[in-house]
Amino acid sequence: MPQPVQYRGMSLIAHARAHRLVVRKCAACGLLRYPPTHACPWCMELRFTWQELSGRGTIYSYEIVHHAIQPGFKELTPYPVVLVELDEQRGRPTPDESLRIIANLLTPDLRPEAEEKVAIGTRVRVVFQDLADHMALPQFTLTDEPPQGRVWRLP
Numbered sequence: 001m002p003q004p005v006q007y008r009g010m011s012l013i014a015h016a017r018a019h020r021l022v023v024r025k026c027a028a029c030g031l032l033r034y035p036p037t038h039a040c041p042w043c044m045e046l047r048f049t050w051q052e053l054s055g056r057g058t059i060y061s062y063e064i065v066h067h068a069i070q071p072g073f074k075e076l077t078p079y080p081v082v083l084v085e086l087d088e089q090r091g092r093p094t095p096d097e098s099l100r101i102i103a104n105l106l107t108p109d110l111r112p113e114a115e116e117k118v119a120i121g122t123r124v125r126v127v128f129q130d131l132a133d134h135m136a137l138p139q140f141t142l143t144d145e146p147p148q149g150r151v152w153r154l155p
């Protein structure tokens, strides 16, 4: 059974439960990466440190789930799934390979956000959905900040 990724004696799940978003930072080139792969995808370095993030970013892409694969999610449909480009490494190392995290887009009270409010370019911030005493999921919610770049939504 795989062991949870550790960060100063705590797992990523435990950090999320403590409402901290952390990712791996390459000890050689300094680039951040997610998901937490063993080697840096850009320079193959194995050494890394953990970096806490602001949790702020921009919706890079999204989809609306209308048909849940798992029956337990059926009552939540339709719900948005977003790919968030995080501010800490926007456009680096290239515009196509930025630091991005996939998550649900939720209202501040942790319900699925309305489809008509979701758009590429919209600003978001991380929120933590507590699932148990020992675990939480990083999710995202909309902010009042003006959008960045081209704004686009599903027609």
Ligand SMILES: [Zn+2]
Binding pocket: 026, 027, 028, 029, 030, 031, 040, 041, 042, 043, 044, 045
């Ligand atoms: Zn590297």
